[in-house]
Amino acid sequence: RQLAGHASAWSGPMDALPAAIHACQRCPLHSMATQAVPGQGPQDARLMIVGEQPGDQEDLAGVPFVGPAGRLFDRVAQSAGLDRSLAFVTNAVKHFKFEPRGKRRIHKRPNAGEISHCRWWLDAELAQVSPKLILALGATAAEALTGSGDNILARRGTVETRADGTTVLISIHPSFLLRLTDGQERDRQTDLFRDDLRRAAAMMQ
Numbered sequence: 001r002q003l004a005g006h007a008s009a010w011s012g013p014m015d016a017l018p019a020a021i022h023a024c025q026r027c028p029l030h031s032m033a034t035q036a037v038p039g040q041g042p043q044d045a046r047l048m049i050v051g052e053q054p055g056d057q058e059d060l061a062g063v064p065f066v067g068p069a070g071r072l073f074d075r076v077a078q079s080a081g082l083d084r085s086l087a088f089v090t091n092a093v094k095h096f097k098f099e100p101r102g103k104r105r106i107h108k109r110p111n112a113g114e115i116s117h118c119r120w121w122l123d124a125e126l127a128q129v130s131p132k133l134i135l136a137l138g139a140t141a142a143e144a145l146t147g148s149g150d151n152i153l154a155r156r157g158t159v160e161t162r163a164d165g166t167t168v169l170i171s172i173h174p175s176f177l178l179r180l181t182d183g184q185e186r187d188r189q190t191d192l193f194r195d196d197l198r199r200a201a202a203m204m205q
């Protein structure tokens with residue numbers, strides 16, 4: 001099957017996908033990261049949740065969304081009645097991109113080329129899981145899944161349809177909530193995020 005932007009889709013056996021992602025050297029990001037972080041969850045999940053890229057803790061653990069953004073996601077998801085264990089959770093980009101600063105590793109946003117290179121693996125995971133609904137968390141996920149980098153705050157809470165017919169519910173990234181310093185605005189945005197997750201729980205049924 002030809003996929004837009006790729007010479008061809010990944011064609012290995014599907015249970016070999018995580019190992020293939022671990023071995024990936026398709027872009028330079030692999031050389032700095034500890035390891036690639038493949039998606040995790042049931043291979044027949046009705047919901048696929050897509051984030052941006054592993055963060056510092058995910059890079060060390062090899063598991064998506066286990067750091068601060070993941071813990072916040074889990075808290076809001078629980079209050080929205082969304083069971084994360086039923087979802088296949090992955091990222092648009094599989095390696096952590098960062099800038100070393102002293103002992104710290106400062107997150108850097110993946111660029112369009114990195115997103116595009118790594119879509120090879122996102123498409124392979126999508127083909128494997130074939131979810132009913134995709135929940136895109138943030139601008140990078142939305143861009144990787146829909147091809148559009150349009151403003152995420154204008155699109156959040158809306159449903160878009162991919163060329164392959166899959167439905168994508170667009171939302172913000174939980175790290176956006178972590179960055180908000182105004183408490184009232186954080187509460188308001190958290191409520192909107194909870195609404196999105198509630199809707200995802202209903203739509204995946």
Ligand code: URA
Nearest residue numbers: 051052053055064065
């Ligand atoms: N942020 C993401 O987008 N994904 C992770 O796995 C962790 C933090």
